Amino acid sequence: METMDTDLPNRWIDIGKVINRGGPFAAPDFQPDTKESPNIMNGLQSDFKILVIGAGGLGCEILKNLALSGFRNIDVIDMDTIDVSNLNRQFLFRRKDVGKSKAEVAAAFINERVSGCNVTAHKCRIQEKDEDYYRQFKLVIAGLDSIEARRWINGLLVNLVVVDENGDVDPDTIIPLVDGGTEGFKGQARVILPRITSCFECSLEAFPPQVSYAVCTIANTPRVPEHCIQWAIMFGLEDKDLPKPFDPKKFDNDNPDHMNWLFQTAKKRAEDHNISGVTYKLTQGVAKNIIPAIASTNATIAAACCNEAFKFCTESSGSLNNYMMYNGLNGVYTFTFEYESKEGCAVCGTNIVTYPVDPSTTLTTFLENITTDSRFQFKKPSLRCNGKNLYMQGLLHASTVPNLPKTLPELSVQDEDEITITDPSLPGSLAVRMRIKYKLSN
Amino acid sequence: MTDSEKYDRQLRLWGEDGQAKLEKSHICLLNGTALGTETLKNLVLPGIGAFTVVDSHKVAESDLGNNFFVEKKTLGQSRARVVCELLRELNDRVKGFSVEEDPVYLINNNISFFKDFSLVFANRIPETALVTLSAYLYENNIPLVVGNSYGYIGYLRVSVPEHQIIESKPDNPMDDLRIINPFKELDEATQKIELTGLNSQELTHVPYVYLMIKFIKEWKSTHDGKAPETRAEKEEFKKFFLSKSPNPDAENFAEGITNMLKVLQPYRISSDIDKLLKDEKAVNPTEQSDDFWIMVSALKSFVESHGVLPLNGNLPDMHADTCSFIQLQKIYQEKGIADLSEFSSLVDSLVSKLGKDQISSDLVKKFCKNTRFLNVVRYKSLAEEYEKPNTSVIISELEQPDNNMVYYIALRAIDKFFSTYTRYPGFHDEEVDSDLPLLKSATHALLQEHSISSDLVKDEYLAEMTRYGACELHNLSSLMGGIISQEIIKLMTHQYVPLNNTFIFNGINSTATQFTI
Numbered sequence: 001m002e003t004m005d006t007d008l009p010n011r012w013i014d015i016g017k018v019i020n021r022g023g024p025f026a027a028p029d030f031q032p033d034t035k036e037s038p039n040i041m042n043g044l045q046s047d048f049k050i051l052v053i054g055a056g057g058l059g060c061e062i063l064k065n066l067a068l069s070g071f072r073n074i075d076v077i078d079m080d081t082i083d084v085s086n087l088n089r090q091f092l093f094r095r096k097d098v099g100k101s102k103a104e105v106a107a108a109f110i111n112e113r114v115s116g117c118n119v120t121a122h123k124c125r126i127q128e129k130d131e132d133y134y135r136q137f138k139l140v141i142a143g144l145d146s147i148e149a150r151r152w153i154n155g156l157l158v159n160l161v162v163v164d165e166n167g168d169v170d171p172d173t174i175i176p177l178v179d180g181g182t183e184g185f186k187g188q189a190r191v192i193l194p195r196i197t198s199c200f201e202c203s204l205e206a207f208p209p210q211v212s213y214a215v216c217t218i219a220n221t222p223r224v225p226e227h228c229i230q231w232a233i234m235f236g237l238e239d240k241d242l243p244k245p246f247d248p249k250k251f252d253n254d255n256p257d258h259m260n261w262l263f264q265t266a267k268k269r270a271e272d273h274n275i276s277g278v279t280y281k282l283t284q285g286v287a288k289n290i291i292p293a294i295a296s297t298n299a300t301i302a303a304a305c306c307n308e309a310f311k312f313c314t315e316s317s318g319s320l321n322n323y324m325m326y327n328g329l330n331g332v333y334t335f336t337f338e339y340e341s342k343e344g345c346a347v348c349g350t351n352i353v354t355y356p357v358d359p360s361t362t363l364t365t366f367l368e369n370i371t372t373d374s375r376f377q378f379k380k381p382s383l384r385c386n387g388k389n390l391y392m393q394g395l396l397h398a399s400t401v402p403n404l405p406k407t408l409p410e411l412s413v414q415d416e417d418e419i420t421i422t423d424p425s426l427p428g429s430l431a432v433r434m435r436i437k438y439k440l441s442n
Numbered sequence: 443m444t445d446s447e448k449y450d451r452q453l454r455l456w457g458e459d460g461q462a463k464l465e466k467s468h469i470c471l472l473n474g475t476a477l478g479t480e481t482l483k484n485l486v487l488p489g490i491g492a493f494t495v496v497d498s499h500k501v502a503e504s505d506l507g508n509n510f511f512v513e514k515k516t517l518g519q520s521r522a523r524v525v526c527e528l529l530r531e532l533n534d535r536v537k538g539f540s541v542e543e544d545p546v547y548l549i550n551n552n553i554s555f556f557k558d559f560s561l562v563f564a565n566r567i568p569e570t571a572l573v574t575l576s577a578y579l580y581e582n583n584i585p586l587v588v589g590n591s592y593g594y595i596g597y598l599r600v601s602v603p604e605h606q607i608i609e610s611k612p613d614n615p616m617d618d619l620r621i622i623n624p625f626k627e628l629d630e631a632t633q634k635i636e637l638t639g640l641n642s643q644e645l646t647h648v649p650y651v652y653l654m655i656k657f658i659k660e661w662k663s664t665h666d667g668k669a670p671e672t673r674a675e676k677e678e679f680k681k682f683f684l685s686k687s688p689n690p691d692a693e694n695f696a697e698g699i700t701n702m703l704k705v706l707q708p709y710r711i712s713s714d715i716d717k718l719l720k721d722e723k724a725v726n727p728t729e730q731s732d733d734f735w736i737m738v739s740a741l742k743s744f745v746e747s748h749g750v751l752p753l754n755g756n757l758p759d760m761h762a763d764t765c766s767f768i769q770l771q772k773i774y775q776e777k778g779i780a781d782l783s784e785f786s787s788l789v790d791s792l793v794s795k796l797g798k799d800q801i802s803s804d805l806v807k808k809f810c811k812n813t814r815f816l817n818v819v820r821y822k823s824l825a826e827e828y829e830k831p832n833t834s835v836i837i838s839e840l841e842q843p844d845n846n847m848v849y850y851i852a853l854r855a856i857d858k859f860f861s862t863y864t865r866y867p868g869f870h871d872e873e874v875d876s877d878l879p880l881l882k883s884a885t886h887a888l889l890q891e892h893s894i895s896s897d898l899v900k901d902e903y904l905a906e907m908t909r910y911g912a913c914e915l916h917n918l919s920s921l922m923g924g925i926i927s928q929e930i931i932k933l934m935t936h937q938y939v940p941l942n943n944t945f946i947f948n949g950i951n952s953t954a955t956q957f958t959i
């Protein structure tokens with residue numbers, strides 16, 4: 001492998017200025033590189049392994065930024081393949097690459113363009129790698145649009161931190177997670193130091209689940225084109241009397257014939273109700289929950305993330321503490337602040353969430369309340385209390401169904417009792433502990 | 443495979459119209475640095491029409507350490523040509539040109555070279571040449587964007603005499619419902635609805651717009667003809683409104699309460715729009731007036747005769763049965779069409795009075811639908827800023843702890859330093875220590891020139907800037923390239939509101955500030 005000394009002595013002259021020279025705003029432990037001991041440069045070129053999760057709009061930018069920050073050992077994980085609508089911003093891909101693995105094409109491109117850089121691609125889901133795999137990295141950068149994947153990697157990295165019996169954190173086990181996200185002209189970048197700062201799960205409320213339309217509006221009183229498209233998705237696909245050129249169980253958003261059927265069905269529904277405005281484009285937008293995305297916002301957010309990664313590894317400057325919001329709609333607006341840890345965070349907290357509830361609440365209503373609560377965003381929760389299964393998924397599900405109409409006191413849940421909730425959206429074996437606090441009924 | 447598929451994710455933001463404007467634009471980049479190519483990358487991808495890179499440098503080793511659009515095998519070749527070729531690979535619809543020439547030479551010897559560009563983006567151009575360029579572009583109404591990526595600091599400045607925006611696309615616009623001042627057709631339709639004859643199921647399907655108008659009217663009849671104004675009155679009105687609800691879960695009533703404070707606001711034209719209507723260009727249109735100001739002038743006549751802006755005509759979704767919603771939607775739509783037709787004839791008669799060409803009906807329609815969000819941004823030229831900066835803003839910012847204004851001052855001082863010594867402070871390792879006092883003197887001289895106390899810029903900031911020695915870190919260039927390209931897209935599409943006028947990004951702690959200097 002080529003190094004700075006043997007190959008192109010002036011290549012890293014710009015980075016050299018901030019790693020060879022001290023400055024008033026460098027981290028307290030910063031030791032500038034010298035000719036005799038170029039520790040930071042050696043770190044960039046061989047010791048610091050960086051993991052990039054996602055090779056999409058943010059991921060392409062992140063890989064380029066890391067490579068041109070001097071990092072040479074980079075892994076990238078992405079299971080997706082390239083779509084034509086990626087080409088307006090995912091600049092490592094060309095038309096000829098459509099259908100190929102994002103991770104593989106991106107890695108090959110960077111290795112070809114930036115000499116000396118070594119990006120390794122993994123076309124898989126992040127859940128397919130074990131803890132030992134993740135432990136090898138100095139830092140992880142996530143450029144994902146999936147909340148679920150971000151929760152998973154966050155939980156894993158928090159769990160990797162070793163905490164002794166006094167509650168002291170072993171700093172060598174901390175792997176920072178730098179996380180970026182964008183939507184149209186807006187985005188955010190943040191630094192998570194597991195067990196030190198707030199974690200992704202602490203801020204779940206900042207990522208509310210997408211708006212859903214009331215089912216009865218969709219079924220009975222459609223008013224806008226979106227309602228008609230939702231109807232085609234929710235009811236049209238299941239309606240056996242509606243002829244379809246495909247198996248409705250195998251409906252595929254990316255198949256133009258399927259999408260066209262959805263469009264025609266929605267259009268018919270709209271015409272029946274005198275509603276105008278159903279277009280193919282809108283149908284696609286609703287069905288795929290398309291989020292607008294542009295190159296410029298991705299570039300800004302990815303670079304903000306990589307700047308933090310570079311500063312963390314080189315200690316050559318201060319750092320973001322710990323959250324930057326970005327909005328480019330009107331002027332260029334940013335807001336940088338410290339996102340605080342949430343009491344009772346299921347991932348990094350030690351406290352228990354106190355949950356006020358009316359004693360007449362049935363298990364059904366309770367389940368409804370906690371699944372719609374934006375702090376938790378449970379998908380399929382299982383509940384246990386005092387060693388007893390209140391509600392379970394999977395094999396034990398049937399045995400707990402009779403509990404649904406019963407109230408919590410009827411299920412022997414006492415005031416101040418703790419309900420343990422597990423859910424597929426929570427990483428690993430993590431659980432939310434909820435202390436029930438009965439409200440006095442009036 | 444079509445462009446609309448490829449551009450789908452951006453067309454959802456700026457539409458076919460914005461895209462067409464983007465595809466007509468030709469952007470000129472001065473110096474193919476990392477900042478320059480990162481900016482162009484984000485413009486070539488979404489499909490600007492063309493770009494031209496002006497640069498006399500050869501690809502150097504240091505370019506391989508921060509610029510993605512050069513390759514090892516291109517070392518020593520023209521940087522303009524190399525970055526141009528690699529940028530063109532990003533999008534076969536975009537034309538790219540390279541000019542192997544020193545931008546400063548062109549500015550000093552052939553300034554009309556710049557006359558046909560839609561926008562010029564300058565980086566690392568010495569101050570004197572930059573002021574010359576700025577004056578020329580300002581005179582020719584061509585936007586100038588100046589950017590700098592300097593160590594951990596980013597800088598951006600936008601300048602154009604006047605930038606007009608029809609679609610400013612605010613984040614959460616208020617709906618134009620006219621509940622407090624219903625137009626005749628809406629008022630009549632509300633009168634026709636008999637709530638007393640409805641069963642409770644039917645009552646929960648009446649759009650809240652009708653309910654509000656009806657109950658405000660009823661309230662007025664017992665309150666001297668006045669709508670609820672004070673907080674107490676609004677509180678009381680809320681109870682009154684809810685007392686009409688057939689059950690506590692009625693969603694249309696709940697919607698009414700959610701929107702109550704907004705819809706009870708007296709109708710008024712925003713101060714920004716009012717300012718536009720009073721602008722000299724709106725008051726006295728001439729045959730030189732452009733389409734935008736002719737339409738503002740016609741809008742002024744519309745407002746003078748009606749007291750309100752033309753109705754936009756859109757009705758947002760609200761709880762209702764299909765039939766009542768569609769009926770209400772029609773009422774708004776038809777009023778929107780009637781207002782548009784009146785506005786169009788005002789435009790037509792003004793155009794013919796001034797002896798000008800017709801304005802396309804699409805443009806008139808777009809203007810009419812967006813009258814609440816029109817915006818005109820007027821910028822200072824660089825020459826004016828350098829001579830008469832907004833010192834009160836500078837001083838009040840400098841007085842804040844941890845402000846980013848110090849970096850604006852430092853970068854200006856570095857420009858002065860460069861003019862004197864033809865090198866950047868700290869560029870060479872052996873000059874870091876001796877350059878710092880020189881930069882301090884340059885800074886103090888600059889501050890003194892504008893009667894600003896030199897205590898306001900602490901030495902540590904100048905030491906940090908000297909440490910950077912004009913280095914360009916790829917991350918900062920890519921971040922600023924993202925922001926600069928976004929502002930260029932806003933300037934080219936005339937959508938959204940661009941920065942006015944200066945932006946500093948502080949990559950040390952990831953904070954940023956915009957100033958009007």
Ligand SMILES: [Zn+2]
Pocket residue numbers: 198199200201202203341342345346347348349
């Ligand atoms: Zn947490």
